[in-house]
Amino acid sequence: MRSIWLISRTVLLEAIRRKEIYAITLVSLLLLTVIFSIDFFQIEGLMKFYREVALKIMSMATALTVIVLSSRQLPREFENKTIYPLMAKPLRRTSFLSGKLLGVILAALFCFSLFMFVYIIGTLYVGGGIPWSHFLQYIYLQLLQMMILTTLGFLLSLVMNLDAAITLGIIFYITANILITSFTYLYDFVGIFGKTMLTVLTFIIPQLALFDFSGKTVHSEVWPPLDLNTLAILTAYAFVFSGFYYLLCIVIFRRRAI
Amino acid sequence: MKIMDSKREGAFALFLFLLFLASPAVTMRLNPKNYEGGRSRDERTRHIRNKSAAALILGEIRSSMSDIMFIKTELYLHSGVAYKLNLDYDALSSKGTVVEKGDQQDVNLEQLLPEDQRNHAEHEHDHDHAHHHADDDKIHFHCEGADTVIPTRKKDFRGIIGELHRRVKPWQDPSKPHLHTSGEELLPWYRLMTLSDPHNIRGYMIGAWWLKHFKKEAQLQEAIKFLDEGIRYNPDSYQLYLMKGNITLSLDNHREAKALYRKSADLAIRKRPPDGKISRDWTHYNEEDALAAIRLAVFTEKEYGDVKTALDIARRYLEIINSDLILERQIQQMISQDQ
Amino acid sequence: MNAQAGSNDLRWVRLHFIIGKGVFLEILRRKDLYVLIILSLLYVLGILVIHLVGIENPETANFLQNLGMSLAWFFAHILMLLNSSRQIPDDLENHTIYPLLAKPLKRSHYILGKWEAVSLSGVLSLFIFLFFGWLLAPGQMGNSSLLLVQTLILYILSLALFSALGLFLSLLLPRSVNAIVLGLLVFLGGNIFDIVKIRAQNARCGALWNWIICYIPDFSLFNLTTRYTDGIGPLSSMQFAGLLSYGFIMTAVVLYLAVKVFERRRL
Numbered sequence: 001m002r003s004i005w006l007i008s009r010t011v012l013l014e015a016i017r018r019k020e021i022y023a024i025t026l027v028s029l030l031l032l033t034v035i036f037s038i039d040f041f042q043i044e045g046l047m048k049f050y051r052e053v054a055l056k057i058m059s060m061a062t063a064l065t066v067i068v069l070s071s072r073q074l075p076r077e078f079e080n081k082t083i084y085p086l087m088a089k090p091l092r093r094t095s096f097l098s099g100k101l102l103g104v105i106l107a108a109l110f111c112f113s114l115f116m117f118v119y120i121i122g123t124l125y126v127g128g129g130i131p132w133s134h135f136l137q138y139i140y141l142q143l144l145q146m147m148i149l150t151t152l153g154f155l156l157s158l159v160m161n162l163d164a165a166i167t168l169g170i171i172f173y174i175t176a177n178i179l180i181t182s183f184t185y186l187y188d189f190v191g192i193f194g195k196t197m198l199t200v201l202t203f204i205i206p207q208l209a210l211f212d213f214s215g216k217t218v219h220s221e222v223w224p225p226l227d228l229n230t231l232a233i234l235t236a237y238a239f240v241f242s243g244f245y246y247l248l249c250i251v252i253f254r255r256r257a258i
Numbered sequence: 259m260k261i262m263d264s265k266r267e268g269a270f271a272l273f274l275f276l277l278f279l280a281s282p283a284v285t286m287r288l289n290p291k292n293y294e295g296g297r298s299r300d301e302r303t304r305h306i307r308n309k310s311a312a313a314l315i316l317g318e319i320r321s322s323m324s325d326i327m328f329i330k331t332e333l334y335l336h337s338g339v340a341y342k343l344n345l346d347y348d349a350l351s352s353k354g355t356v357v358e359k360g361d362q363q364d365v366n367l368e369q370l371l372p373e374d375q376r377n378h379a380e381h382e383h384d385h386d387h388a389h390h391h392a393d394d395d396k397i398h399f400h401c402e403g404a405d406t407v408i409p410t411r412k413k414d415f416r417g418i419i420g421e422l423h424r425r426v427k428p429w430q431d432p433s434k435p436h437l438h439t440s441g442e443e444l445l446p447w448y449r450l451m452t453l454s455d456p457h458n459i460r461g462y463m464i465g466a467w468w469l470k471h472f473k474k475e476a477q478l479q480e481a482i483k484f485l486d487e488g489i490r491y492n493p494d495s496y497q498l499y500l501m502k503g504n505i506t507l508s509l510d511n512h513r514e515a516k517a518l519y520r521k522s523a524d525l526a527i528r529k530r531p532p533d534g535k536i537s538r539d540w541t542h543y544n545e546e547d548a549l550a551a552i553r554l555a556v557f558t559e560k561e562y563g564d565v566k567t568a569l570d571i572a573r574r575y576l577e578i579i580n581s582d583l584i585l586e587r588q589i590q591q592m593i594s595q596d597q
Numbered sequence: 598m599n600a601q602a603g604s605n606d607l608r609w610v611r612l613h614f615i616i617g618k619g620v621f622l623e624i625l626r627r628k629d630l631y632v633l634i635i636l637s638l639l640y641v642l643g644i645l646v647i648h649l650v651g652i653e654n655p656e657t658a659n660f661l662q663n664l665g666m667s668l669a670w671f672f673a674h675i676l677m678l679l680n681s682s683r684q685i686p687d688d689l690e691n692h693t694i695y696p697l698l699a700k701p702l703k704r705s706h707y708i709l710g711k712w713e714a715v716s717l718s719g720v721l722s723l724f725i726f727l728f729f730g731w732l733l734a735p736g737q738m739g740n741s742s743l744l745l746v747q748t749l750i751l752y753i754l755s756l757a758l759f760s761a762l763g764l765f766l767s768l769l770l771p772r773s774v775n776a777i778v779l780g781l782l783v784f785l786g787g788n789i790f791d792i793v794k795i796r797a798q799n800a801r802c803g804a805l806w807n808w809i810i811c812y813i814p815d816f817s818l819f820n821l822t823t824r825y826t827d828g829i830g831p832l833s834s835m836q837f838a839g840l841l842s843y844g845f846i847m848t849a850v851v852l853y854l855a856v857k858v859f860e861r862r863r864l
Contacts, residue, residue: 020773027781040446041469041480048334049446068773141426163679164631171639180423181407182315182646187415189649195415202416210419215428219338222439223428230425237422271853278850282811284839288818296827297659307660311650316664322823453792487795 004099011103028061036122047128055214058115067169070153108146131220138213144238145211151245176208206241298322338428340407462488496525512562522551616710640729663826665730673723681763705856719756743831748821754844755819765855787817
């Protein structure tokens with residue numbers, strides 16, 4: 001357990017030390033500040049727009065950080081040969097990967113905390129309220145999504161080169177909504193074989209759109225927060241996919257000659 | 259040789275530097291995106307392409323801000339619920355009317371204002387809409403009869419995934435009456451839209467309409483500023499003058515409203531095809547706005563100006579547009595008043 | 598004298614060829630083609646989906662054509678972003694720059710050779726994407742052919758400027774920061790500039806602001822996709838010539854700066 005914590009701490013510190021996390025955060029914060037500073041016709045309390053833009057920027061910036069960070073973890077260890085002294089220690093590969101996973105998630109949390117701070121200050125400045133229960137559920141579901149993206153990033157980086165892994169990760173994140181809509185829409189257009197394929201794909205591809213609670217958070221005056229049962233199912237869903245990718249990573253990792 | 263080379267390089271660097279320094283003189287005049295019309299801004303084509311299967315699958319992914327606004331308007335007015343039908347955006351920009359193409363039930367948002375706040379423009383060219391909304395002017399219930407993008411449990415093959423999808427995203431059973439919320443929250447989007455495309459006349463029109471909906475002087479003044487910006491970029495747009503006239507009238511500035519309606523009517527007549535025939539380039543709403551501008555120009559001249567001038571311009575306009583019952587009635591009234 | 602000049606030219610061309618070959622071999626060796634293939638596969642998936650649901654009317658075809666061309670522009674720039682920001686830092690890190698500079702090769706030639714090869718790879722990928730984009734939805738609304746030619750020329754100019762900028766910034770910024778700056782400039786720059794320009798009009802030193810902003814490359818000026826699919830006519834010769842001059846001046850300035858920075862750098 002201690003070794004997991006040590007590795008995750010290294011990942012987190014390195015993420016904080018590296019310039020890109022600041023560049024992404026700075027650019028996003030700049031965008032947020034500009035948006036919050038625009039005076040829209042001297043009207044107070046136009047919160048839906050601010051909420052939507054802030055949540056989108058938060059999510060995009062964190063996802064980008066997580067995808068880049070997770071995709072780079074393993075290849076760099078191999079490239080710089082820093083993995084060899086680590087593996088020489090009595091450290092299990094599962095602990096090593098778990099440490100990396102925890103580190104990236106903590107980095108995502110670090111990103112979210114920065115954005116949350118700006119969002120809260122901005123909202124108070126604009127003069128609106130924060131729908132706390134919606135907002136916290138939104139963050140929780142985003143973290144589950146980041147967990148899937150992290151393990152997927154590890155896996156992709158083990159089977160293809162870095163740029164390709166990052167590109168594929170970003171495409172997967174950006175097209176999440178298209179994916180889920182297209183499956184339901186195409187179902188009526190295809191034959192039996194197509195229908196079977198779509199059903200299988202729906203269940204074997206993680207539907208990241210399910211972790212995007214921004215719609216209800218933006219229009220929170222109309223929609224209630226999610227019930228615990230739904231949150232539990234979504235948590236299990238995220239763990240199933242992350243666990244599966246994690247296991248695949250372990251298998252590939254073991255086969256790699258170290 | 260080396261000295262020659264370095265001298266040549268120095269001269270080249272200086273030349274390049276001067277060119278670069280002076281380049282904004284050319285760059286500021288480059289405006290490849292500055293053109294009027296175009297399919298991306300045209301209501302009819304926008305409606306058709308956004309209703310297509312490909313567009314529905316793509317969700318909010320669009321390359322034009324105008325299309326993004328189209329989607330945002332639908333989502334915001336339906337509290338985030340994505341429907342397969344589309345609002346009649348043209349009607350919304352023309353007279354603040356939400357027309358649901360799915361079942362042809364429409365709600366005139368102007369009716370949500372108290373009687374004394376409604377202005378003549380809407381009275382003149384907006385009638386006979388069936389509406390069934392609650393008294394609250396922010397939210398009202400509405401029965402759509404159109405499918406949602408996320409299917410109902412009966413139509414969904416995805417089992418638990420579909421169930422989670424319906425729970426996480428804003429979704430309502432389409433067979434049940436649902437909420438229509440106010441579009442005031444859309445205002446920042448319209449501001450962004452017109453900032454990124456100042457030739458998007460609809461953006462200025464709808465933005466101004468929602469500002470008027472606030473019924474406060476500060477926002478009415480903001481609406482005028484907003485429309486002035488639109489007029490600066492689109493000086494030939496008669497709709498912008500018409501809308502500015504409506505807002506100016508709300509502020510009881512009758513003389514200016516009169517001049518604005520006149521300007522709008524003159525511009526409209528210049529653009530209108532000789533027979534006023536409805537076509538792709540001259541839509542039903544173009545014609546309605548043009549007629550409204552003409553009628554209001556006559557009406558305000560009669561009410562706040564000189565009846566004789568009003569009669570003159572009414573006759574001149576009638577001669578150009580051939581026939582219009584309301585204008586003919588106005589002329590009759592003025593003649594009988596004169597006698 | 599002439600013979601010597603001729604042999605110098607030949608040597609110059611040969612050295613450029615060596616650098617260009619190096620860039621392309623690097624692209625193949627590093628399996629960067631993966632990215633190209635992944636992005637192309639996205640198009641193929643799109644084509645399959647469109648084949649299933651069909652194109653209901655010319656308006657939808659036009660919309661898809663706009664999307665296909667916009668994505669081609671977007672993807673080609675992404676590939677260039679990945680490629681240009683890596684060239685010089687990788688050569689320095691892997692020490693592959695030394696054998697090149699040991700040859701009678703000026704540093705300016707090294708930068709120019711890199712720029713040519715990176716730009717060429719970008720243009721090639723652009724045409725691959727455009728081909729897929731055309732398969733996605735062949736135009737059905739009779740848009741201006743002359744404007745299409747202008748659009749393609751400006752696409753190429755945009756890529757040339759983008760690769761020059763990528764190489765230049767890679768000498769000043771870490772790779773990831775370079776990628777973020779480039780991405781922001783190419784994908785959001787146009788909108789941000791438009792907003793700043795309109796807001797500047799009401800500001801006190803509006804004209805001065807607008808003048809200063811013009812020194813930052815605005816890639817949206819080179820993207821005429823929407824104008825083309827909107828069915829608008831071609832650009833006037835003055836406008837087109839102005840855009841070409843803008844692109845050439847910007848590219849030349851950025852390349853010159855890159856050469857100067859690189860020449861001053863200790864290796």
